[in-house]
Amino acid sequence: MATIIKTGKPVATQPIKSGQALGAILAALGLDRTIPLIHGAQGCSAFAKIFFIQHFHEPIPLQSTAMDPITTVMGSDDNIVQALDTLCQKNQPKLIVLLSSGVAEAQGCDLRRALKLFRADYPRHDKVEIVTVNTPDFYGSLENGYSALLEALVEQLIPQQPVRNVRKKRVNLLLSHMLSPGDVELIRSYVEAFGLQPVLLPDLSRSLDGHLVRSDYLSVSQGGTDLALLKQMGQSALTLVVGPSLQRVGQLLESRTGVPCHYFPHLMNLQQVDCFIDLLRRQADRLVPEWIERQRGQLLDAMIDTHTWVNGRRFGLAAEADLLGAWLGFAQMVGLAPSCVVAPVNQPMLASLPVEQVLVGDLEDLADNLQAQGADLLLTNAHGAVIAERLGLPLLRIGFPVFDEFGAFRRVRQGYAGMRDTLFELGNLGQAACHHRPAYHSPYKQPVEQIRGRALAAEVIG
Template sequence: MAKVTHVKKACTVNPLKMSQPIGAALAFMGLRGAMPLLHGSQGCTSFGLVLFVRHFKEAIPLQTTAMSEVATVLGGYENVEQAILNIHKRTKPEIIGICSTGVTETKGDDVEGYIQLFRERHPELASLPLVYVSTPDFKDAFQDGWTKAVTRMVEVLVRVPAPGAVRDPGRIAVLPGCHLTPGDLEELRTIIEDFGLRPSFLPDLSRSLDGHIPEDFTPTTIGGIGVDEVATLGEAAWAVAIGEQMRPAAEALRTRAGVPFRLFPRLCGLAAMDEFIMFLSAASGRPVPAKYRRQRGQLVDAMLDGHFHIGGRKLAIAAEPDLLADVAGMLREMGAEITVAVTTTHSPVLSGIDAAEVLIGDLEDLERLAGERGCDLLVTHSHGRQAAARLGIPFFRVGIPMFDRLGAGHLLTVGYRGVRDLIFTISNLVIADAEQNHQPTPESWRLTEEDGAADGAQQKGQAA
């Protein structure tokens, strides 16, 4: 079990952590026709807007209450009211998700009270869903904001089933964590549907930020799960929570609608996917489709191929807790040593990571410790590229933001195919780095390349 240590420094030198409000805003972007609204200054919203545009390379719907110094001191009701009225008039959203920021939380704005007062003053907008979530950016992190937003959606939008209501045995409510990309969600949708089940994702970034071009321009989100579908999640036979961060949302759905849930801390790795596939088989009453048996065999083959290059590597990784546990866990299973692990916020999943220590710190801590401990593989988001260059080690980008490469929204870390391709990508990075630095490939540490390939083939035959 890893020891979790909170680094105490006077300041964050090279930030790893992103704030709660933008995590919550991204969750609202998984709803159809949504407009996230940050209750704070224009600068807070501008930062989040730029970050998401650079990462997804898409138009991002995000608005602000534009709090000034005077409004902050006197209270922000008028700003909230005017923002909601303007958004409704200009964009006709299906839902507005309101996220607080540090400045309004410090002032102590009663936004729930503001919403109640707004309802009284504007009865013509009584049917417009308004969901508020408290996300001060002076505490917690991106993952926490996502968790709170999804939990609040469940509490406000899900309809309580009538007594004696019969559940739909073919329907699954899926609560994905923020560490999953739109591409991950699309892969999971395909897998679940192949078992004859009908998944409803909350939130569903695979339909709103997957990079498709709509027929008509809309100022709100262009896809995602509809508010009407969210309301009926209580009819699902099962809820699947992916990532420890989604436990509060799953518990809220169980409390509100009585839906039993199954939590999967990880979906990146052979054993993790086996567990998920067997759950789907049991829930649907169907055998595992032949295509997934074949994909599983391909993953096992990829693990045999990739362990020559990943095994023995000293890994330095920095990410949100669930993403850290997911990717680092898979690389540990491939034989890598988790030498340095840095994350953003506390989570129960951290103690289960197979490392001596997990630091809650920044990218300066990652770079310093990676150099001191001789790490030869670095994994984090795009802000770690300078550290990898200074250390002279291979660098794999994962998480948000990823602004210097295309396809961030389609990076796969789940499913047998996704894990297989992830192993190939990281192995190829290691091979390319060795070639660039004229180092021997892992097979030739003791053998020639031909003998190494033959040895690998022999191991595959023995495993088969």
């Protein structure tokens, strides 16, 4: 059991935290033909859009209700109704996710009441699904907003099914924010390798994986979880939940539909991935495919190859709670030693982390602790680059946002393949920190001048 220590600073100077609205937007972008609509000022959407564009290097569909000082004081339900009508007419989405901002929450807005007004005034838009979710910035973090939207989707779109028609080959996957599009793609391939049909919620591997589409630019998300399949999740044989923050979502889905849930805190150590693969094997009643067994063997070989540069290394870690649990599980497997662990906000699962203490604070708190205790490696998002440079530590970028590396948004960390590649990356960082490898020169290499001299001599003789 970890002891939770809260920083005594009155303000965060180098925050790790991202607001709830960002988490809800991230989850919404994993749904097909969806527009997130944030109820707030234009700056609320602009600020969020910058984060996502820098991280994914993709156009991001996001709109706001454009609250101004007058509507903030006098009421802004009309802004919501007008914005919903405009989006339904011009963009023709399948789903609109209506979420609140800190300004709207402080005002005391009632999103569901505004939605009822819209449904009454514009019945012609009844075919467009609209989901409401409250995401105040002054409480929780990205993780809370992400899970809150998934709860809202289950409550508002998936019907209760006392008696259900079970499709034995269909499997639900509730996937945490800690999974990159690359992780989601790998997990999908595991499920499909056993002949099962996965329904992923959300599915970032089809919407934000960095692909060019043939059609023109659309102002809605392109790819992701199909709305029809989402509504049929109550017909699946079982649900696999990856990430502690989504445990309540799994329980809610099970209580509404009767689909049994199986929980995995992460897929970043051998035990959890082995259990995940074995569950798929038993569900499909098939042997484990050869390529999955081969990936497991590659991971074991990587552990042997890199243990000199990984085992015993001390690291500082700052991230959302789900990511903390995943990386600490990975650290236990390969022998990494946590020096300091920092979370942006206090989450229920922090107390169960396998460390002595977790500090609830910011990157400045992380830097102060690392300076006093020492470390060999830093794990956090791109904002940690300044700290890593000041302390002279190698930085492995994890979480959100990562805006200073190409391809970081889809880097695979989970599963056998993800752990294998992460070990190689850690080993290379360890080698580079200890000594710089000089360029290799073959002992059989001849000087260029000598080669040219021989060529000239051959021309004269000829």
